[in-house]
Amino acid sequence: MKTSRRPRNWRLPLHDSHATTGSVTTMEHEAHNPALVHQFSEVQQQKNAASLGMWLFLATEIMFFGGMFCAYLIYRINYFNAFAAGSQQLNVWMGGINTAVLIVSSVTVVLAVKAAEAGKRQLLVGYLVVTILLGLTFLVIKGFEYKEKFEKHHVPGATFHFTEKFDDNGKQIPVNAKQAELFFSLYFVMTGMHALHMIIGCGLFTGLAILAWKGHYTSSYFTPIENGGLYWHLVDIIWIYLFPLLYLISRHS
C-alpha cells in the first residue's frame, strides 16, 4: 500500500496495522499522491490543513512572548529612567548587526521556499544552509553580547552592580539599581527566550536541509519548507520588536 519513497522522516506509522475494514476504502479511489496521508482526501486539503496548523502555532508563540512584552511595557512606564539607563548600556552595534543578520536570513528563507517551489534541490539546500549559518552568526554575536554584560556586572543576581546613569540629553540622572536590575532581568529573559527559539529554528532547518538534500521535497510537495519558513519569519519579527524596545530607549546621539 505505501511505498518506501513516501517522504516520511518520522518512523511512526499513521495507522495501527495493515488490516482493512473489510471493504474498499475511499482513499484507494483517489489519485495517489505519495505525499498524501490517509486522513485527508486531497493533497490541497492536506496543504491547507498544515498551513492553518502552522499559523495557529505562530499565534500561540505570539501570546507566549506577549506575556513578557506586557511585563516589560508596564515596568518601562513605571521605571523609565532606570530602563533608559540600562538600555543605553546595551551594545547597540551588536544588536543592530544582529537585526540585519536576521533580516537577511528571512530573505534567504524566502529564496529557499521559491527554490523548493521550482524544484531546484541544490539551490534549496544552499539557501537553507545559508539561513542556518546566519542564524548561528546571530547566536554567536549574542554570545559575545552576553559575555560583555557579564564583564560589566550587568547580569542580575549576586554579581549585579549598576552605577551608570541615565544620559538624558547631557543631563546625568542617577537611577535606582534595583530597577535597572529589573531591566536586565527582562532583557535576559526576553532575548534568552528568543535565542532558544533561534536554536530550535536552526535545529529545525538542519533537519529540513538534510531531508532536502536527500530529495524528499519536490515542486509538488514542500509544505515543511513553507511551514519552517513561517516559523523562522516569526522568530525574526519578534526580534524586530525586541530590538527597538530594548536597545533604543532614549538614544539621541
Next chain:
Amino acid sequence: MASTAIPVNQAPTPKLNYLNNGHSLKSWLLTTDHKRIALLYLISVSAFFFLGGFFAMLIRLELLTPEGDLLQADTYNKVFTMHGIVMVFFFLIPVVPAILGNFLVPLMIGAKDLAFPRINLLSWYLYVGAGILFLHCMLNGGVDTGWTFYTPYSTSSNTNVVEAGLAIFIAGFSSIFTGLNFIVTIHRMRAPGLTWDRLPLFIWSNYATSVVMILGTPVIAITMVLVVAERLLHLGIFDPALGGDPVLFQHLFWFYSHPAVYIMILPSMGVISELVACFSRKRVFGYKFVAMSSVAIAVFGFLVWAHHLFVAGISLYAAMVFSFLSFVVGVPSAVKVFNWTATLYKGSVSFATPMLYAFGFIGLFTIGGLTGLILATIGIDVHVTDTYFVVAHFHYVMVGGVLMGYLGGLHFWWPKISGRMYPEGWAKLSALFVFVGFNLTFFPQFILGYVGMPRRYWQYPPEFQVLNVLSTAGASVLAVGYLLPMIYLLWSLRYGPIAEANPWGAAGLEWQTSSPPPTFNFDETPVVTWEAYNYEDIPAPKELEAPVAR
C-alpha cells in the same frame, strides 16, 4: 430499528474495529488513532482524578474538627495545593476535550482522523510526561503555594515550586496541541455537505474551547517560566524587595486562568446540548443562539480576568470595568440554560442516566453561575472573596457542571466507545449519589463563606464546625457516587450487553458507524444532506434505556 441488545453468549465473532485492530502494547502506545488516544487519556485522566479526589478526602477529613489534628499545617497546605493543581491542570482542562473530544470530533464531522494524528499522540505523551514530573514533585516534598502560586510567597517558599511550574508548562503544551488539532480538523476536514450551520453543538463548543486553549495557555506557560526563572536566577520581576510587582503576577496568572474555566465548561456544555436533544427527540431550541453563545463565552472570557483581583490592590475604576464585563459574560451562559429548558417543550422526554446527568448539570450550573454573578457584584465580593463562598461557587460550576456533563457524556457514548452497554440501574443509583452528595458537600460552604470562614484554612473557629461536618458527610456520599461508575463501567467491558450501532436512536454521524467504530471510522465518507438533530427523521428505539442482559 432492530432490538437493542444481543446477549453475550449469543454474540457473533466481533468485526474488526479500533479496539481489536492490534493487541500489542506497541500498537496502543504508538497509536495514531484518535479513538485509541482518547482511551489512553481516559486511563491517565481518571488516574489523576482519583489522586485529586484522595487529596480532597484528606482535606474534608481534616476539616471535621476545628483544630488541626489530622495533618500538620504544612502538610495540609501541600494537600490543598496539590488537590487544586491535579484537579485543574490534570483533570478539568483535559477531561472532556481530550477524552470525548478526541474520540468524537472526527466521527461527528465524518473524518477518518484528526488533522495531525501524530501531534495528537504527542499531546498525550506531553500530558503523561507532565504528570510524571508532577508526581515526582509530590514525592519530593510537594508544593504548598496554592494552585494559584501567588508571589512573593511562591518565589520564596522552600517547597518544590520549580518542578510544579515546569509540569504545568508541559501540560499546557499538551492542551495547546489538542486545541490546534481540533481547530484545523473542524475547519478543513468536515464531510461534504456538512456546513457550519449543520455542525453538532458539541463541535461548536469544542471549537470555541480550542480557540481559548491556543490563545490563553501560552500566557500561563510564560508566567510559570518567569516564576521558575525568578526562583532559580533571583530575578525580581514579581518581588517588591527587588523592585518587582506581585500584582503583576496575578494579572498574568489570571489572564489564562480565567479563560481556563471556560476551557473546562464549554465542552461539557456541548455534551449537554447533545444529551438534551437526544433524550427529548428534537433539535436543541435556538440552535444558532446556542452555537453563537459558545463563541461569545470564548471571546468575553478573555476580558474578565481581573475580577479575581477586586481586593488585590487594583484601582476603583478598573474594578468597576471588570465587574461590568463579568456580568456580560454571564449572559450567553444563561441563554444556553434557557434554550436547553425550552428544548424539553413538546419533546418526548426520557430519563436514561445521561439525561439525569444533563438535568443535574442544568440545575447545578444555574446555581453555580448565579453565585458567580453574586461574586461579580463588587460590593459583595469585598466580603465574600477569599472565603468558602468562592470555593462553593467554583465547585458548583466545576463539579456540578463540568464533571456531571462529562459523566453524562461518558455514559451516553459508552456504547460507541466500548461496544457495550452499562448497567442502567447502577448508573442511575450512582447519579443519585452524586447529586445528593454534591449538594450536601458544597451548599453548606456558601453559608460558611458568608459567615466569614476564609479559604485554605487548616484550623478554624469552633462555631464553624457543624457546617464543616455536613460538608464532609456529603463528600463521603459523593465519593461513593464516583467510585461506582469506575466499577460498573469496567464490569461492562466484559459482561455488559453488546451494543448496536445506535442504541439511543440519536442523530449525529458518530451513530452511523458501528459500535465500536472501525479504525478509519467510516466504511465510506458520508455525504451530509440533512440539518443537525434531524430527530423527526429518526425513529426512536423501542427502549431508550440500557437494556438488562437476558
Next chain:
Amino acid sequence: MSKYLPLWPDQASTMAGQVDALYIYLLLVSGIMTALIFIGVAVLAIKYRRVPGREAHPIEGSLILEIGWTVIPFFVMLTFFVWGAVLFFEERTPPVNATEVYVVAKQWMWKIEHMEGQREINELHVPTGENVKLIMTSQDVIHSFFIPAFRIKQDVLPGRYTTLWFKATKPGTYHLFCAEYCGTNHSGMGGDIVVMEPQDYAQWMAGGPALPLQDTGRALFAQLGCATCHRSDAQGRGPSLVGVYNNQVQLEDGRTVTADENYVRESILDPSAKIVNGFKPVMPAFQGIVSDEQLNALVAYVKSLSEPPTGTAGLQDQPAPSPAQPQKAQVQ
C-alpha cells in the same frame, strides 16, 4: 444566631447592613431564577415525558424569546452591577478626617499602631461611631485583612500601602482573619477586633505610656538627618515638607503627582523614582535602613506637617523629645 450553626454574620459596622441588603436582593433574584429553572425543567420533563404514540414536535426556536431572555437578564444584572458599584465606591472611599491606624502584617501576625502610640498585636481596639482608616503594609508576602462582621476585606501588600476604612456600630469582640494564603500559619493569623463605647475606648487608650506616632516620626526625622536637607525655610537641598502631604507635586520629568502615603513612602525608600522639579537627585535611599514601623512613623510625621499646627512647627530646631521607647535607625 445559634452558636453552633451560624447562618449569618454579626452586623457591626455601617457597611454591614448595606452589604446584607444587597446580598439578600441577590439571593432573592437568584432563588427565583433557580426555582424557575428547576420547576421549569421538572414540569416540562414530566408533562412531555415519552409516551407511546406521541412524537416530539420539532421547533427551530423563537427570536422573540431569545431576545427576551438575553435582554431581560442583562438588565437585571445591570441592577446588580450598579448597586454593587455604588456600594464598592463607598467601601473604597475613606471619609476625610478618619482616625488613622497603621497596620503591619507579617508571617504570621498583625502589628497595629494607633496614632496615639498604642501598639497591639493581633488585636485592634476601636470606638463605636468613629470613622477608622487602616493604612496597611506587609513585611513579607501578601496577606489580607478581613473582618466578617464589618463586611470588609483588603489585601495587604509588601512594598506599598493599601487602605481600608470602617465605622463600627456595635460593641463586642469580632473575628479578624487573614484571608490571603501566606504559608504555614495562615489559618492561625487571626485576632480580635474589640469595639468599645467611646468612653470605654478613651479609658483604654489612656492606660499605658505611649508616644504619639507622629512624635516618634519627628524624632526619627531628626535622628536620620532628614532635617538637614528638608528644612522648613525651604533653604535646604531638599524640598520643604510643610504642606506637601495630599497636595500636588511637580516632578522634573513634567508629571504632576499627588503626595499620598505611597508617594511619601516611596520617596523615602527610593528617592530617584520621582524627583521634584528644581531639585537635584542627591537624596540617599533608605530601603533596608528603616523598618516598616519606622516608615509608618515618618509618614505620620510628614502628614502632620500638613495639618493646622497645634504646637510649634519648627523642624530642625526642635529638640528630640525623650522617647518612651528608644528608636534605633536599624531594621527591626
